[in-house]
Amino acid sequence: MGGAVTAHTPVRSWGLPGPFAHRVLQPASLAEVRLPADDSWLAHGLGRSYGDVALNAGHTLVCTRWLDRYLAFDAATGVLECEAGLPLARLVEDLLPRGWFPAVVPGTLQVTVGGAVANDVHGKNHHAMGSFGDHVLGLTLKRSDGSALECSPDENPQWFEATVGGLGLTGLITRVRLQLRPVASGWMRVAVQRFRGLDAFFALNAQAEAKHEYAVAWIDCLSGADALRGVLLAGDHADAAPDAAPRFPPPPRRAGVPLTPPFSLVNPLSLRAFNSAYFHRAPDRAELLQSVWDYFWPLDRLANWNRIYGPRGLLQYQCVLPPQSAETGVRELLRLLRAAGSGSFLAVLKTFGARPPRGLLSFARAGLTLALDFPDTPRVRSLFTQLDACVAAAGGALYPAKDAVGSPALFRSAYPRWGEFQRWRDAGVSSGFARRMEAA
Ligand SMILES: Cc1cc2nc3c(=O)[nH]c(=O)nc-3n(C[C@H](O)[C@H](O)[C@H](O)COP(=O)(O)OP(=O)(O)OC[C@H]3O[C@@H](n4cnc5c(N)ncnc54)[C@H](O)[C@@H]3O)c2cc1C
Incomplete structure (x- = not known):
């Protein structure tokens, strides 16, 4: 309930299994917000960050759940x-x-x-x-x-x-x-196109970005760079709905994963089968109208889908590589992923535009971004060390919202304004992520 203060409340992030004990403050209104003077605290939204950026284990979280007017x-x-x-x-x-x-x-x-x-x-x-x-x-x-x-x-x-x-x-x-x-409507005009090979992705993506507001590719991360299989989805807001459909379709009903299975349902076998089926079911080329719900948030149809990764949870790896090293860097990342035989059901590949980042620590910057989910296992953690070396060599960055295990060295080289940022920090605030990045 709003206004409650609870001690030792278990809180999870989207990926890390936890739960992690916190003192939780839930002010019921802005007038009720009292920031603690006796403990370090951190704002907490809906906890959809994968790692420790929204966690402050052993300390206080100020939840904004009721500050929603x-x-x-x-x-x-x-x-x-x-x-x-x-x-x-x-x-x-x-x-x-x-x-x-x-x-x-x-x-x-x-x-x-x-x-x-x-x-x-x-x-x-x-x-x-x-x-x-x-x-x-x-x-x-x-x-x-x-x-x-x-x-x-x-x-x-x-x-x-x-x-x-x-x-x-x-x-x-x-x-x-x-x-x-x-x-003008809640519908999207979507151009779907399958591709094979990284070169084909770059060519199609450049054309798509010139013509369309939205562009993203789902790739089979086990297929390597030259034989890369993927589906590019380019989109624009549609002026009208399909015949007989409401102009603003309501959100779809959500199903959910009711329980955490005792082991991860994501394994090399299920991964290969799913990725192959997804690629082969996609049309070679098609134009369709999709609701905004289906185009932007297909995963939201399944509440708690993170549970399929089992009790150990999941790790997401999202990096951005600068334009000059994007192609060689992503080739090497795809080679490492193929050799390891692990990765996401659907990995996401897309480019960021040249607009300078808004914030001192903003992640999105010109270049190519790759995002994948993995079950959290010791093998995956050691694969991450290899991926990190490749991202560092390419002059790239990891996304703090997704990161749980990246090193302070990579973070500092990728976020050179971290030193300047310290001036603006609130001395009462801390987070698991900040403490990890400050570790010697
Ligand atoms: C399925 C899925 C898909 C996603 N897709 C994308 C994507 O396409 N692009 C992308 O960029 N991200 C994506 N994310 C990540 C997600 O958008 C971010 O992690 C987002 O910040 C989560 O918001 P939240 O309200 O859950 O915040 P939390 O995860 O609770 O907190 C995130 C950070 O914001 C801070 N914060 C929260 N509220 C406040 C506040 N009121 N004042 C100050 N600080 C505050 C927290 O301290 C923390 O550092 C995805 C996540 C999931 C689970």
């Missing part, structure tokens, strides 16, 4: 002001039927607006629209010293740059002012 909405301009705990799922359900949509959406809607700002999340349209922070007009930051700062690109701009993508370390974002974008 709409404050103002201008239906003529699409400017929304809300509390930071508002889930994107609610925002889209409420405002899509009014013709407004977030300019950037991640692969799940089960995230809060504050969480989306603090990780400066990206979507399938980075080449066209940048990341979430590019559409934040302003925010309010509450700090341990009792101050509340208004920040925007014009007001306290350095605080703004530190807080967008700032991993919750600058304080508690309480309010966000967001520019939404107009859409």
Whole structure:
């Protein structure tokens, strides 16, 4: 319930099995927010980060679950002001039927607006629209010293740059002012195309990005670079719905994985079978209309899908490689993955555009990004060491929202503004991720 303070509450992240004991504060309203003076604390949204970026084990979490109110909405301009705990799922359900949509959406809607700002999340349209922070007009930051700062690109701009993508370390974002974008329907025009080989991906993707707002490829990570099998999905918001369909389709019903099986259902056998079936079922080339729900958030149909990885949980590996080393780097990553014979049901490959990152610590930057899920096993952890060496050699970066095991050395080389960022940190705030990156 809102307003509750609970001691020793178990909290999980999306990937790590945990649970990890925390003292949890759940203020019922902004007026009730009291940031602790006696313990380190961290803001916590819906816990959809995979690793330790939203954890503060043994210390305090300030959960924004009840700080989820709409404050103002201008239906003529699409400017929304809300509390930071508002889930994107609610925002889209409420405002899509009014013709407004977030300019950037991640692969799940089960995230809060504050969480989306603090990780400066990206979507399938980075080449066209940048990341979430590019559409934040302003925010309010509450700090341990009792101050509340208004920040925007014009007001306290350095605080703004530190807080967008700032991993919750600058304080508690309480309010966000967001520019939404107009859409004429809840449907997407999608161009589907199968490809074989990394060269084919680069060629098709360049064409897709020139013509379409959204572009992403699902690849079979076990197929290597030259024989790479994949499906490119390019999309744009459609002007109208298919015949007889509602212009703004309601969200689909969700099923769920009720229990954690005693072992991971993801293994080399199930992986090969699924990836092969997915590739062969996709049309060689097709154009279709898909609802926004199916195009952007197919995984949201299955609540708790992370349970299929069993009691040890899952690790996600998401990196970005800069344009000049993207091709050689990703070839080497695909070679390592094929040799290891492990990886995701569906790995994601996409390029980020050249727009400079919004925040001091933003992950999304020009280059090629690859994201895969793995069962958490000792073999996978040692594979990650090899992948990390390859990412470091290519001058790339790991995504803190997904990372649970990356080294401080790789983080510091990939986030050179980490030193400068320290100036803007809230002295009362800490996180598992920050402590891991500060370890000698
Ligand atoms: C299935 C799935 C698909 C995903 N797809 C994408 C994707 O396509 N692109 C992408 O970029 N990410 C993606 N993610 C990651 C996800 O979007 C981010 O981890 C997001 O930040 C989670 O939001 P949350 O509300 O759950 O925040 P949490 O995970 O609870 O917290 C994330 C960070 O935000 C901070 N934070 C949260 N609320 C506040 C606040 N009010 N004030 C200050 N700091 C705060 C926390 O301290 C923490 O550092 C995906 C995750 C899943 C599970």
